[in-house]
Amino acid sequence: MSWPTIKLEKRLPPPVWFQVLTPVIAVFISLLISAIFILILGKNPITAFYYILKGSIGTWFAFKEMLVKAAPLILTGVAVAIAFIAKYWNIGAEGQLYAGALAAAWIGMLNLPLPKPVYILLVITVGFIAGAIWSGIPGYLKAKLKVDDVVTTLLMNYIMIYTVSALLNGPWRNPVTMYPSSTPIAQNARFPIIIPRSRVHFGLIISLLAVLFMYFLVRKTKLGFEIRATGANPSAAKFLGIDTIKSIIVISIISGGIAGLAGVGEVAGVHYHLIRGLSPGYGYSGIIIAMLGRLNSIGVLLAAIYFAIIINGAQFMSITLNIPSYIATVIQGITLIVMLAMLLLFEYRIKIGRSK
C-alpha cells in the first residue's frame, strides 16, 4: 500500500490580497462541507444559509441581536489571539469568561452606594482581574514550571463552571424564585444600552476598544514585540534578551482579563444576574475566531462578526426549517480545520507525491 505524502517548499511571502482572500476562501469551503450535513437531513442548504442570514442581518431587529452576540465573541477572539501570538495555548477563555461573570455578579449584588460610572468601572475592573487570575494561574504554571497549558486551561474551564453551578445551587440561589440564578445586580452596576430599543449594550464598545488595544499592543509596544518574538522562536527571543517567562505570564494575565470582560458584559449588559449556561461556548468560539482572523486585530473583529451571524442566524433557521441549531458548532469546527489547512498554502508550495 502506498501512502500519500506532500512535499512542502517554502515560498515567498504571498501578496497581501492573497492573505486577505485566504479566510474568505476558508469560509466558503467550510460552508460547502457543512452543506453536506444539511443535505443528509433532506433539507436544502441554500435555503438554510439564506435563513441564517435572514435571522441575523435580515432585519434591523435581528441585526441588533447579532451585535449583542458579537460583543463577547470579539472579546474572546481577542483574548485567544493575543495568547496564541505568544504561543500560550489559552483554551480556557470559557472558564475565564465565567470567572469575570462571577466577579461582576458578586460586585453587582453588593448594592454599593456608588454613582453609575464608578460602579460600572468597578464591575469591569473586578471582572477583568478575575479572568486574569483564572488565566494567570495556567500561564504561570506554563512559564515557570513547564506544565502543559492546553490541559490546564481546559481543566480550569470545568472547575470554574462547576464553581458557578455550586454557587447558584447553594448560597447564591435566588431566594424569591428558587431558580438556580443569582439575585439581580444593582441598577447602577448595569451597562447602559447604546442603541435605543435594543439589547445592544456598552459591552460592544468595550469589545471594539479591545480590538484597538490589541492592534496597539501587538504592533506598537515593547510587550507586543516580546510576545511575537517569544511565540515565533523562544530560544531566539531569549538570545535577544527577552524575558520569555515574564512575557508569557503577562500575556496570560491580559488574555484572561479580556476574556473575563466578555463575562462581565453578559452579566452587566444582558442578563443582569448570574445564570448557568451564560455562554453557549463563546470561549471555544474565540479559538476559531482567533485562527480565522489570522491572529490579526481587524481579522478577529471580522471573524467574530461572521460567527455572530452564524450562531444567531442558526437559532432562527433552526426554528423555521427544523434543522438543529448545532449546525453552528459543526460549521465552527469545520472552519477551524479548513482555515488551518489554508494557512499551509500560505507558507508552502505543495506537491503531492506517494511514498511506499
Add this chain to the structure above:
Amino acid sequence: MNTGFWTLTFWVGFLAATVRMATPLIIATLGETFAERSGVLNLGIEGMMIFGALAGFLTTYFTKSLWLGVLVATLSGIAFGWLMAFLTVTLTLSQHVSGLGITIFASGLAYYTYRAAIGSPTVPPTIKAFSTLKIPLLWKIPIIGPILFDQYAITYIGILLVPLAGYLIYKTTFGLSLRAVGENPEAADAMGINVYKIRYTALLIAGGLAGLSGAFFTLAEFNMFLYDIVAGRGWVAIALVIFANWIPSKVLWGALFFGSIDAIGLRLQGTAIKVPFQVYLMLPYIFTIIVLILIARNASYPSALLKPYRRE
C-alpha cells in the same frame, strides 16, 4: 445509599465504583498513549469520545443491540482518528489546532445528529443498558468478588487492554517502530520504517479506543445520551498519559486513582457531609492539575511529540 463511612459495605461499594469510573479513562488513555508514542498529541480525543457516546447510543436505540452499538462507536472513533492522521501526518498541520478542530466538529456533529434523530423531547429516550457481568464463581469471593468480578463487560475489556497494549508497545515489531517514530522519525525512516504508516496506525488505534470509551457512558454508566456526558474526561486522559509516563501499566493505576476521586464524590453525596455536589464534580479536574504540577519536571515526553514529519 446512606451507609456509614466506616462500614465494609461502603468500602466495597466505593472500590467497585472506582473500577467502574476508571473504565473510560483506562480505555481512552491507552489509546492516547499509542498516539503520543508515535509523536502525535490527539486533542480530538474529547470529541471522539462524545461522538462515540452518541454513535453507540443511537445504534443501540435503533437496533436494540448493545454490541453493535459498541462496534459502531469504535468505528466512528477510527474514522475521526483517520481524519486526525490526515490533518497532522499527511498535511503536517498543527496538532494542537487540528485536535481542537476535531473536538469542536465531532461534538457539534454528535449533538446535531442527536437532535436530528431524536428531536428534543422533555424526557430523553433511554435504552436497556449493559448490566454487570458476573464472572462465574469468582464473583462470589468475599470483598474482591463484588469489586472486580461484578463489572460491565466493557470494564473487563478495558482491563485486558492494559497488558495487550503493553505487549504491543514493548514486545512486537510494531511497538519497536512506534517508539522509534515517536523518538526520532528521521532515524526510523532511515531504518526503513514507514513513519506515515506507523502514525496512521497509532491514530486509528487512539480513535477507536476513544470511541469505545465514549460508548461506556451511554451503554453502561448511563442508559441515555446527555449534553456534555463525557464532561472533559478526554482532557483528563491527556493528563493521565503524562502521569503514566506513556507506560500502559501505569495508565491502569492512574486511571484507578482518578476513578477513585470520581467515586468518592458519588459516595459522599449520600453521606451527611453537606457540600454542594458540584464540589465533588470539580475534584478530578483539581487533582489532575495538581498531579500535572507535581510531575511536570520529570515528565519524559516522546521527543518527536508535536513535531510534524516532513520527508525531504
